[in-house]
Amino acid sequence: MSYRIPFNKPALIGPELGYIADSVRSGHISGDGKYTKLCHQQLETWFGVKKALLTTNCTHALEMSAILLDLQPGDEVIVPSFTFVSTVNAFVLRGAKPVFADIRPDTLNIDETLLPGLITERTRAIVPVHYAGVGCVMDAIMPLAQRHNLTVIEDNAHGLFGRYNDQWLGTFGALATQSFHETKNFSCGEGGALLINDEALVERAEIIREKGTNRSRFFRGMVDKYTWVDVGSSYLPSEVLAAYLYAQFEASEAIQNKRAQIWNRYQQHLSEWAQSHDVRLPTVPENCEQAYHMFYMLLPSLEIRTQLINHLKERGILAVFHYLPLHLSDMGQQFGGSPGDCPVTEEMSDRLLRLPFFYDLSEQDQMEVIHALWSFEEG
Ligand SMILES: *Cc1c(COP(=O)(O)O)cnc(C)c1O
Numbered sequence: 001m002s003y004r005i006p007f008n009k010p011a012l013i014g015p016e017l018g019y020i021a022d023s024v025r026s027g028h029i030s031g032d033g034k035y036t037k038l039c040h041q042q043l044e045t046w047f048g049v050k051k052a053l054l055t056t057n058c059t060h061a062l063e064m065s066a067i068l069l070d071l072q073p074g075d076e077v078i079v080p081s082f083t084f085v086s087t088v089n090a091f092v093l094r095g096a097k098p099v100f101a102d103i104r105p106d107t108l109n110i111d112e113t114l115l116p117g118l119i120t121e122r123t124r125a126i127v128p129v130h131y132a133g134v135g136c137v138m139d140a141i142m143p144l145a146q147r148h149n150l151t152v153i154e155d156n157a158h159g160l161f162g163r164y165n166d167q168w169l170g171t172f173g174a175l176a177t178q179s180f181h182e183t184k185n186f187s188c189g190e191g192g193a194l195l196i197n198d199e200a201l202v203e204r205a206e207i208i209r210e211k212g213t214n215r216s217r218f219f220r221g222m223v224d225k226y227t228w229v230d231v232g233s234s235y236l237p238s239e240v241l242a243a244y245l246y247a248q249f250e251a252s253e254a255i256q257n258k259r260a261q262i263w264n265r266y267q268q269h270l271s272e273w274a275q276s277h278d279v280r281l282p283t284v285p286e287n288c289e290q291a292y293h294m295f296y297m298l299l300p301s302l303e304i305r306t307q308l309i310n311h312l313k314e315r316g317i318l319a320v321f322h323y324l325p326l327h328l329s330d331m332g333q334q335f336g337g338s339p340g341d342c343p344v345t346e347e348m349s350d351r352l353l354r355l356p357f358f359y360d361l362s363e364q365d366q367m368e369v370i371h372a373l374w375s376f377e378e379g
Pocket residue numbers: 056057058059060083084086087129155157158178179180181190191192
């Protein structure tokens with residue numbers, strides 16, 4: 001069925017189509033042309049990372065990270081159970097064993113207090129996910145990782161322009177991954193980026209992204225022929241996609257301001273209702289500036305959530321739940337996951353509901369969503 005108010009709609013700012021036409025007319029539509037370079041520069045300037053590389057998606061940026069780690073069979077990587085499957089699959093693909101950590105009940109981010117108990121001699125990395133663009137407790141995670149010589153890879157798919165203690169999300173770990181899927185704040189349909197904060201990883205990341213060749217160095221005139229030097233794959237997006245993305249980057253302020261406005265309007269009009277219905281709205285700690293990626297609510301129970309989804313559906317509004325606990329999935333159970341391992345994840349996964357949230361959501365439509373919630377009576 002189609003909904004009058006969908007959950008998501010990809011943003012079209014305006015200049016995207018002109019930039020795409022420009023890239024096509026230029027005769028260079030494969031990767032690493034003018035628009036890709038503009039995107040790299042923009043990301044590097046905004047966040048001060050050593051290197052930014054566009055990728056075909058966030059999943060592939062995570063896979064590049066896993067290749068960079070040189071994982072050996074039996075190596076362990078600590079991940080939250082409450083995340084998208086790619087956060088984990090990328091490392092499993094390289095033969096690592098995922099170790100699932102539970103989340104904090106307030107921000108739904110990986111519970112840093114559990115990490116010391118999960119680290120073993122085989123642990124190689126921690127992958128914090130900044131859920132809903134609100135920072136994980138990096139104050140605890142970074143020193144712990146340093147003490148145990150672990151690499152931190154931030155899955156920052158939700159968190160572009162979020163900050164923790166006045167520092168950009170995506171600049172804490174040696175590596176961070178971004179998504180430009182159509183559901184994210186900035187999009188080109190399918191796309192991503194690897195942000196590199198550890199200078200020592202830059203050259204090899206370029207090689208892995210270019211099929212295991214030193215093609216990037218060749219184009220910069222640093223070697224006189226290019227050849228196969230390492231393992232690798234093909235992770236470059238087409239210029240056509242980079243052109244679309246760059247138009248969105250140029251509109252970053254408008255996009256983020258609009259999303260902040262939508263987020264604040266939900267918060268403002270729903271806080272009283274939430275209190276009287278035993279519903280919890282998102283928690284954003286004092287030291288976090290969120291990225292305005294989503295607006296979720298925690299309902300009192302799975303049953304009430306189902307009733308509310310149907311209530312909204314009858315009014316043409318699509319609201320959706322989110323991640324199912326990965327430790328309880330078929331694959332997660334093969335890695336030893338079982339019920340009760342991550343109780344907070346298991347509970348929140350049942351209670352969480354996301355409201356329509358996208359750049360083009362009009363005030364009128366948003367107020368309709370709000371009024372529909374106000375009219376909800378649990379049966
Ligand atoms: C969207 C998302 C991904 C995957 O992004 P793709 O670009 O679709 O590969 C990974 N991790 C998280 C947390 C996400 O939200």
